[in-house]
Amino acid sequence: MRTVLLPLLAALLLAGAWFWWSFEPEPTAPTGRQPGGTATAATAADAAGMADRGSAAGSTPDSERTASTSLPAATSPIHGTVTTAAGVPCVGAQVTAERSGLDEYSFLDRSTLRAREVVATAATDSQGRYALVVEPGRHHLVRARAAGLAAAARGSCVAGARVDFVLQPAAVLAGVVTDELRRAVPGTRIVVQSGGSRGEAITGSDGAYRIADLTPGEANVDVQPERLAAPRDADVTLLAGGVTVHDVVLLEGTTIVGRVLDATTRQGIAGAEVGEGLRGRVVHTDGEGAFVLPGFAPRHNLSVRVAADGYAPTDVLLRRRGESVEQTVVRVEALLVRGYAVRGRVVDAHGAPMATVYVAAAAADHDGVDGWFRSDWRSQRTGADGRFHHSQLVPGMRHEVVLVRRGLGTAVFAVPAPAAGKDEVDLGDLRLGPAGEIAGIVTDELGAPLVGHEIDLHGHNTDRWRFAAKPADEYRAVDGYVAARHARTDGEGRFRFVDLAPGAYVVRCQRLSSHDQETAAVEVAAERTADVRMTLFRGLELGGRVVLRDGSAVPKCYCSIDPEDGQTTAADVEVKGDGTFVAAGLQRGNYKVTVYPYASDSDAAAGRVFRSAEFAQVAAGTRALVCDLPVFGLVRGSVRTQNLAPALGWFVVLHDGEREVESSAIGPNGQFVLTAMRDARPLRLHVVPLRADGTGPAALTEAVLTVDAAVGQPPHELVLPR
Numbered sequence: 001m002r003t004v005l006l007p008l009l010a011a012l013l014l015a016g017a018w019f020w021w022s023f024e025p026e027p028t029a030p031t032g033r034q035p036g037g038t039a040t041a042a043t044a045a046d047a048a049g050m051a052d053r054g055s056a057a058g059s060t061p062d063s064e065r066t067a068s069t070s071l072p073a074a075t076s077p078i079h080g081t082v083t084t085a086a087g088v089p090c091v092g093a094q095v096t097a098e099r100s101g102l103d104e105y106s107f108l109d110r111s112t113l114r115a116r117e118v119v120a121t122a123a124t125d126s127q128g129r130y131a132l133v134v135e136p137g138r139h140h141l142v143r144a145r146a147a148g149l150a151a152a153a154r155g156s157c158v159a160g161a162r163v164d165f166v167l168q169p170a171a172v173l174a175g176v177v178t179d180e181l182r183r184a185v186p187g188t189r190i191v192v193q194s195g196g197s198r199g200e201a202i203t204g205s206d207g208a209y210r211i212a213d214l215t216p217g218e219a220n221v222d223v224q225p226e227r228l229a230a231p232r233d234a235d236v237t238l239l240a241g242g243v244t245v246h247d248v249v250l251l252e253g254t255t256i257v258g259r260v261l262d263a264t265t266r267q268g269i270a271g272a273e274v275g276e277g278l279r280g281r282v283v284h285t286d287g288e289g290a291f292v293l294p295g296f297a298p299r300h301n302l303s304v305r306v307a308a309d310g311y312a313p314t315d316v317l318l319r320r321r322g323e324s325v326e327q328t329v330v331r332v333e334a335l336l337v338r339g340y341a342v343r344g345r346v347v348d349a350h351g352a353p354m355a356t357v358y359v360a361a362a363a364a365d366h367d368g369v370d371g372w373f374r375s376d377w378r379s380q381r382t383g384a385d386g387r388f389h390h391s392q393l394v395p396g397m398r399h400e401v402v403l404v405r406r407g408l409g410t411a412v413f414a415v416p417a418p419a420a421g422k423d424e425v426d427l428g429d430l431r432l433g434p435a436g437e438i439a440g441i442v443t444d445e446l447g448a449p450l451v452g453h454e455i456d457l458h459g460h461n462t463d464r465w466r467f468a469a470k471p472a473d474e475y476r477a478v479d480g481y482v483a484a485r486h487a488r489t490d491g492e493g494r495f496r497f498v499d500l501a502p503g504a505y506v507v508r509c510q511r512l513s514s515h516d517q518e519t520a521a522v523e524v525a526a527e528r529t530a531d532v533r534m535t536l537f538r539g540l541e542l543g544g545r546v547v548l549r550d551g552s553a554v555p556k557c558y559c560s561i562d563p564e565d566g567q568t569t570a571a572d573v574e575v576k577g578d579g580t581f582v583a584a585g586l587q588r589g590n591y592k593v594t595v596y597p598y599a600s601d602s603d604a605a606a607g608r609v610f611r612s613a614e615f616a617q618v619a620a621g622t623r624a625l626v627c628d629l630p631v632f633g634l635v636r637g638s639v640r641t642q643n644l645a646p647a648l649g650w651f652v653v654l655h656d657g658e659r660e661v662e663s664s665a666i667g668p669n670g671q672f673v674l675t676a677m678r679d680a681r682p683l684r685l686h687v688v689p690l691r692a693d694g695t696g697p698a699a700l701t702e703a704v705l706t707v708d709a710a711v712g713q714p715p716h717e718l719v720l721p722r
Contacts, residue, residue, distance in 0.1 A: 077131040078157050080164040082124050082144045085240065089128025090167060093146040096121045097132045101406055102358070103139035103156065104485040104497070108377040113358060116141060134159050137437065137498040139487070143196055150215045150240075153196030160490035162451075169241030173221070174210040177203045177248045179228060184208075185250055187226045194219030194238055216240035218577070222279070229253025229297035230280055232601065237577070253295040256318070258332035260289045260306055269336060272308035276301055298328040303372075312339035312394040315374060339392035340418050344427035346386045346403055353386025354432060358404040361390035361415070363397035364477040373477070398471065400464075400482045401427065409435040409501030409526070411461045412482045414468040427467060436524040438497045440532035442489050442509055449493025450536060457485040457497050459505030459524075500524045509534050512585035513561070513571035536585070539569065542618060543582035544625030546575050546595055550678060552631065554579040555610060557597045559627075564617065565589035586620040593618050595627050607634040609675050633678045637716030638670040639687055646670030647720055653686040687720060 082093040098116035120132040134140055136159045145151045150170035154163050173192050177185045184207030191200040195215035203209045221234045228250035238244050260272040268289025275282035276296055285291045307313035318329045346357045360379040367374050376397055378390045393399055399415040418425050442450045460483040487495045507520045522530045542561060546554050557575035561583050571583035597610035609632035618625055639647040652672045654661040662674045676683055
């Protein structure tokens with residue numbers, strides 16, 4: 001009997017196991033309190049396999065956006081693989097999911113309140129697979145690390161998303177920082193951010209620095225000198241397993257001097273901060289309110305930031321847009337006004353105080369001076385009594401109070417202006433109640449899911465204007481921060497927004513390769529899930545490669561794709577670093593492809609110039625278009641008379657022997673700049689007088705010299721013959 005029962009029992013166990021792994025029950029609506037977990041290497045493969053077998057999406061029409069549970073949150077984990085650049089699985093790689101609770105928002109908050117916590121960890125198995133069990137609907141930053149390779153990271157990851165990592169050998173950034181006289185500049189801080197890595201170094205006595213263990217790819221380099229002017233942040237490409245050299249030359253800059261005064265009493269304010277931008281050098285005023293700010297970079301900055309305890313911060317404009325660097329004001333008087341305050345208490349649905357709620361007082365607008373954008377952002381967590389207090393807010397700006405607590409509806413309240421003679425606004429009790437959700441799916445016209453597609457949500461709680469009248473402005477800059485969220489679709493094209501207060505919202509989804517958007521209006525109710533199904537037209541693709549005629553690296557480019565046969569579809573796409581581009585969502589027919597290249601600072605310094613180029617009658621469906629761009633160089637210099645005065649009233653003309661390439665009047669200082677295509681053909685540079693009627697250059701005279709439009713060519717110094 002035992003010999004019969006054992007095989008039967010084994011068969012039943014196998015059948016049960018098959019049933020368990022192949023049957024995926026209908027998930028229930030999330031509670032908003034499901035904790036993150038830890039997946040081990042032993043369970044990673046099974047969990048990833050389940051995620052890959054996700055059920056097909058339903059077919060509810062676009063018009064059906066009612067409260068339901070037909071689009072549940074993904075209960076499968078964040079999953080994927082970690083491999084090397086050669087495709088070899090990384091065994092035992094460490095993968096983590098981090099969450100801050102504020103990642104959906106574009107908050108202007110630079111405080112530590114955005115710090116992330118690790119909520120799930122996993123180690124890859126023998127095939128490089130991993131799985132991270134996380135709370136549905138929440139955004140996570142996923143990092144992957146493996147010994148001997150550079151770390152990598154991916155943001156906006158949600159449950160059910162597939163996130164694959166290809167880890168490469170670490171990159172190194174090195175260089176030397178000097179001044180204009182090529183003298184070493186020690187003590188300069190270099191900060192580089194690339195993908196999932198951040199590194200910094202301080203230059204030594206020889207001005208040299210070296211930062212290792214960086215993620216290869218596009219990186220941003222921030223240079224912070226002690227005294228000299230800080231240059232603009234530079235974009236560099238870090239090479240896997242190699243050293244990228246980035247030398248920096250620092251300019252002397254300008255010294256800004258002045259005083260910081262109380263706007264009412266005109267008394268000096270001691271200890272006030274005066275800084276260059278948000279991250280630049282900061283100095284403090286003395287007992288009389290005086291300050292000296294050396295190394296100000298007027299080419300990159302138009303104002304200084306001034307702040308002091310008890311006062312609202314302000315930006316002091318040193319010159320207007322369009323004015324020359326020479327017009328920068330170097331002696332300033334900054335007048336600070338007392339800021340106002342807003343206070344209140346956050347309570348739950350039963351009126352009990354709520355601790356640790358994120359509360360921000362936020363404002364953003366254009367102050368009317370040259371259309372200058374300004375913002376004011378203060379944040380804190382409520383205390384045990386649920387209270388908050390924000391002070392030193394900028395008068396005249398319309399602030400909003402934003403309340404965020406996981407599992408409850410995020411609320412925004414407009415703050416009224418203080419009453420006459422008052423410097424504080426008390427909002428009383430602000431209630432955070434149960435949240436609703438929006439669950440959605442994005443597919444193409446054939447029903448295939450769109451993976452990793454960006455989704456925006458705009459809207460707010462119905463009682464936002466409880467304390468202040470709704471402004472008439474249709475556009476409000478602050479809405480982009482306090483009434484907007486962002487998400488990406490997962491591996492099945494699904495997305496989810498949680499912690500929504502009851503109110504009216506609009507879901508926006510950008511059409512493929514287009515600036516236009518599909519939108520869906522949604523009413524959110526407490527403890528309900530609203531469905532949104534969006535269909536994007538994938539259509540035909542059009543792609544190719546941008547190459548430079550001289551074989552050099554492709555600059556940053558954008559491609560505009562416009563219909564030529566009356567189609568109603570168009571596209572705008574960015575060209576990748578390797579020169580390739582692909583646009584989708586196009587109807588059949590011919591299109592005109594226009595490539596718009598943009599020279600970087602290094603291109604400009606080297607004299608490399610680019611111009612847009614058009615390629616007509618390109619059929620939709622083409623995938624191998626070659627966009628050949630010429631590279632232009634500068635022919636520059638100065639022309640003077642025999643007594644070395646500027647040659648006013650003369651022109652310089654470039655000629656290739658058959659036609660005029662370009663011409664320009666000689667400037668007041670005798671200088672000229674011309675642009676010509678870089679190729680093997682030599683050009684003749686002519687200096688000719690103005691026509692008698694003043695309309696342009698006269699007929700060509702004897703050429704002065706033969707030139708080439710070469711990168712980095714030194715200026716030509718010319719003296720007119722007698």
